[in-house]
Amino acid sequence: MTDKKTARHGAPSALDELLSSINKTADELHDKHTAHLVVHHNKVLGSHLVPGLKLDVEEIKDGIRAVIRIEENAVIKNPVQICFGMLPEKGTQKIIMDVGCGRNSKISIIAHCSFPNAIDISHIMEAVINIEDGAEYRYFERHVHGESGGTKVYPKAKVNLKKGARFATEFELVKGRVGLIDIDYETTCGEDSSLEMTARISGYADDIIKINETGHLTGKNSRGFLNSRIAVRDTARAEIFNKLTASAPGARGHVDCKEIVQDKAVASAIPVVEVSHPQARITHEAAIGSVDSKQLQTLMARGLSEKDAVALIIKGLLK
Amino acid sequence: MSKTETILELRDLALKLGGKNILQNINASFESGIVHAVVGPNGAGKSTLASVLMGLPDFRYIEGDILFEGKSIKKLDTDKRAKLGITLGWQEPARFDGISIRDFLKASAKDKAEENLEKALDAVGLSPKNYLNRDCDKTLSGGERKRVEIASILVMEPKLTLLDEPDSGIDVEALDKMFEVMQMLKQKGSSVILITHSLQVLKQSERALLMCHGGIRDSGSSEKISSYFHDKCMPCDLKYAAEQGIPYDR
Ligand SMILES: Nc1ncnc2c1ncn2[C@@H]1O[C@H](COP(=O)(O)OP(=O)(O)O)[C@@H](O)[C@H]1O
Ligand SMILES: [Mg+2]
Secondary structure (H helix, E strand, C coil): CCCECCCCCCCCCHHHHHHHHCCCCHHHHHCCCCCEEEEECCEEEEEECCCCEEEEEEEECCEEEEEEEECCCCECCCCEEEEEECCCCEEEEEEEEEEEECCCCEEEEEEEEEECCCCEEEEEEEEEEEECCCCEEEEEEEEEECCCCCEEEEEEEEEEECCCCEEEEEEEEEECCCCEEEEEEEEEECCCCEEEEEEEEEECCCCEEEEEEEEEECCCCCEEEEEEEEEECCCCEEEEEEEEEECCCCCEEEEEEEEEECCCCEEEEEEEEEECCCCCEEEEEEEEECCCHHHHHHHHCCCCCHHHHHHHHHHHHCC | CCCCCEEEEEEEEEEEECCEEEEEEEEEEEECCCEEEEECCCCCCHHHHHHHHHCCHHHCCEEEEEEECCEECCCCCHHHHHHHCEEEECCCCCCCCCCEHHHHHHHHCCCCCHHHHHHHHHHCCCCHHHHCCCECCCCCCHHHHHHHHHHHHHHHCCCEEEEECCCCCCCHHHHHHHHHHHHHHHHCCCEEEEEECCHHHHCCCCEEEEEECCEEEEEEEHHHHHHHHHHHHHHHHHHHHHHHCCCCCC
């Protein structure tokens, strides 16, 4: 697709409002060396491409279908800025993504998902991601939700890593209510490839956080790291299901889950590790519970109130 | 010489944990502006006493009273005691994921100016350039974390500093630096109580209390307590360590 000019048209537009909800302005997107894509509901409000990056967007009912291709050997220097969102209080936004990273290509994407006025919004993301030999794909997704708890987010992805490919993803939702988040990612890792997934989510009121992440280390010397950092309070609930399997020599993985629970919130973690090759190894670590008492006491012994000390510790956990 | 004032007084202090007398019959007073030591063998109750003074949650049900600057603090929570100017440096300080040394120092500091934080790190022999942005987590060595602990106390500018085994985990070269910092705390107007089972640390103090089996056995000048501790307690402690299978590091 060709560029769709991202510009302001007089009165405050959906674009302005959407961007301001993620602390950005249309002017900031005007750097011609930085690619971007802004999608409101099922309309592309603006886009810009850089050499090596191809994007095809089809507007469908309630969303878009995007085909993203990074050409072989293309190194996209500046992180691509994506903004998905909806300003109305109710509705559904469905994003279907087909991502292909050519051999030895490199790209980093920063996606902002914003539903500032949500009362009943579903955001569905279905992605298929293929990362060819030696390619690197980094995807950072930050969510900004309103305070009503009316957002339901369903990110789902199937990822395939070829020889020496790298996939690193971070999901962050630490501002506003979660509502419901139900993450479902499955990655297959080829020889010498590396997978790194991090989720940092803070939930309160009656938020529900579900994470279901699976990594299959099927290639020789592949690496996998699943990392969850969750804080829940009030009556929020978190269920973290992390699974790593290793079936090849030299495969190494680690599952790490830290959850801080306050008030009447409930958190659970089910790390599953499955090793079917004698030269593979996976470790896991989970710490779930109240704020660490020694950390709390230390900060209180320096004069912080319990409330301030807990806030600082949780800020650290979610950093 | 100015008239000495009592900063901390313990009256008939006693504590039971799990039905066992851990501290008993403790009467002591600590003068303002000097370095004290509480010395005694392993298991004497020294760390417990420090926890009681700081008001940590598991150490609140005491008998007797604790007076700080003449007022009872036994009903006060840890943060309230800290607000009055009491603090504690842990033997093995806590690690904080995702909290930079800058933010940890800032949380503790009275004057949060960057330059003040830098000064404190310099004082404990850590270069601010290399350490301020590092996380105060398990990537720090034991000695580094311990120095950061002391720096966080320096910036807090407390009136009374309790340091539990300040030399443990610190390498030999850094030890003199630690001793300098203790004097610095004193110069900045803090009274210091060193909790220790090391003769070397004891020698940094002016006055000392000798603890054994949860009680105070003797008190007086550090020289007097030193020789008693050296002659009587250390051999006993060695025997105790051997019986308990504790690696003895002195
Ligand atoms: N929570 C507890 N419950 C029961 N006994 C304890 C508890 N904490 C410490 N103790 C016991 O109290 C005694 C004093 O311990 P501590 O104050 O750590 O000694 P020190 O610091 O002098 O080596 C030890 O015998 C120890 O086992
Ligand atoms: Mg001790």
